[in-house]
Amino acid sequence: xxxxxxxxxxxxxxxxxxxxxxxxxxxxxxxxxxxxxxxxxxxxxxxxxxxxxxxxxxxxxxxxxxxxxxxxxxxxxxxxxxxxxxxxxxxxxxxxxxxxxxxxxxxxxxxxxxxxxxxxxxxxxxxxxxxxxxxxxxxxxxxxxxxxxxxxxxxxxxxxxxxxxxxxxxxxxxxxxxxxxxxxxxxxxxxxxxxxxxxxxxxxxxxxxxxxxxxxxxxxxxxxxxxxxxxxxxxxxxxxxxxxxxxxxxxxxxxxxxxxxxxxxxxxxxxxxxxxxxxxxxxxxxxxxxxxxxxxxxxxxxxxxxxxxxxxxxxxxxxx
Ligand code: HSE
Numbered sequence: 001x002x003x004x005x006x007x008x009x010x011x012x013x014x015x016x017x018x019x020x021x022x023x024x025x026x027x028x029x030x031x032x033x034x035x036x037x038x039x040x041x042x043x044x045x046x047x048x049x050x051x052x053x054x055x056x057x058x059x060x061x062x063x064x065x066x067x068x069x070x071x072x073x074x075x076x077x078x079x080x081x082x083x084x085x086x087x088x089x090x091x092x093x094x095x096x097x098x099x100x101x102x103x104x105x106x107x108x109x110x111x112x113x114x115x116x117x118x119x120x121x122x123x124x125x126x127x128x129x130x131x132x133x134x135x136x137x138x139x140x141x142x143x144x145x146x147x148x149x150x151x152x153x154x155x156x157x158x159x160x161x162x163x164x165x166x167x168x169x170x171x172x173x174x175x176x177x178x179x180x181x182x183x184x185x186x187x188x189x190x191x192x193x194x195x196x197x198x199x200x201x202x203x204x205x206x207x208x209x210x211x212x213x214x215x216x217x218x219x220x221x222x223x224x225x226x227x228x229x230x231x232x233x234x235x236x237x238x239x240x241x242x243x244x245x246x247x248x249x250x251x252x253x254x255x256x257x258x259x260x261x262x263x264x265x266x267x268x269x270x271x272x273x274x275x276x277x278x279x280x281x282x283x284x285x286x287x288x289x290x291x292x293x294x295x296x297x298x299x300x301x302x303x304x305x306x307x308x309x310x311x312x313x314x315x316x317x318x319x320x
Contacts, residue, residue, distance in 0.1 A: 009045060009087075015042075016041075017041075017305040019103045019108065020103065020107060023260065026211040028207070028234050031211065032149075035300065039093065039095045043119075045089060046087075051066065071109050072089070077113070077114075100187065102263035102264050102266060107146045134163040143164040149305055151305075153169060154170070169219050177269060181296060225258035226257070235249075252281060278295075
C-alpha cells in the first residue's frame with residue numbers, strides 16, 4: 001500500500017486504558033469485565049523518524065523499548081490501516097497492570113496504541129467503535145479482553161465473517177470484584193495449547209446455560225453469581241499448569257465465593273455479590289495459600305479507554 005503523509009507535527013496525546021478480566025468462568029473468549037486499574041501512555045510526534053519508548057512501573061527494564069514494542073506496533077498497525085505514514089514518535093508509558101497474570105496487559109498495550117493513533121490522527125482519519133475493535137482483535141486474536149478495555153463495563157464480544165462485534169452492559173452496582181494476583185506468571189499461548197480441539201456436547205450445553213445465566217447475574221441478580229460462574233470449557237484443562245490457582249478456586253467456591261480463573265490465569269477473580277464479601281475471600285486466601293497472593297479490591301470501570309490531546313511539551317510527565 002502506498003502511504004500518504006499527514007502533517008502531524010506538534011501533536012501529542014494522553015491515553016488511559018483499564019485492566020480487564022476475560023472469560024469470567026463460562027464465557028470463554030466472549031465475556032470480559034473492565035477493572036479500575038490503569039495503564040497510562042503519552043505519545044508525541046517528533047521530527048526524527050523511529051520511536052523511543054520510556055517505561056515507568058510494570059515492565060520497566062523488561063519490555064522492548066524500540067519499534068518492536070507492542071504499543072508502537074499497535075500505533076503502526078492503526079496508521080497503516082488508514083494508509084497514513086507513521087511519523088517519528090516519543091512514548092512514555094506508566095504501567096500498573098501486572099504482566100502475564102491474566103489481567104489483560106497485552107490487550108491494554110494494544111488498545112493504548114490504537115487509541116493513541118486515533119488521537120494523533122484526529123481530523124485526518126476517523127475510527128468508529130467497530131473499527132477500533134477490529135484493529136485490536138487483529139492483534140490480540142480474540143476479542144474478550146480488548147472489548148472491555150476499549151469500551152468499559154461488561155462486554156459480550158463475538159466474531160462474525162465481517163469482523164468482531166460487541167455489546168456493552170452496565171454491571172449491577174452490588175457486583176464487587178476481588179482479584180488475587182500471584183507472583184508467578186502464566187503464558188496465554190501455553191494455556192491455549194492445553195485446550196482440546198473438541199469438547200463433549202453436554203459440556204458445551206453446560207457452558208451455554210451458565211454463560212447465559214452469568215449475564216443475568218452480573219446485570220440484575222448477583223445472588224446467582226456462584227451458580228453462573230461454573231465452567232467446563234477451559235479451566236479444568238489448564239489446571240495442571242497452575243495448580244495453586246486451581247486449589248484456591250476450589251477452596252473459595254466450596255466456601256460460597258464465585259471464584260474463577262481471570263483470563264488465562266494465573267490470577268483469580270472473585271465476583272462478590274456485595275463489597276463486604278471481598279475481605280472474607282481475601283482473608284481465606286491469605287490463610288490457605290502456600291505462596292504470596294496480592295489482593296486487589298477493584299471497582300468495575302464503566303468508561304473504558306480514553307484519549308485526549310495534550311501539549312507536546314507535557315510528554316515527559318505521565319498522568320498521575
Ligand atoms: N479468552 C482468553 C483465554 C483470554 O482464556 O485464552 C486470555 O487472553
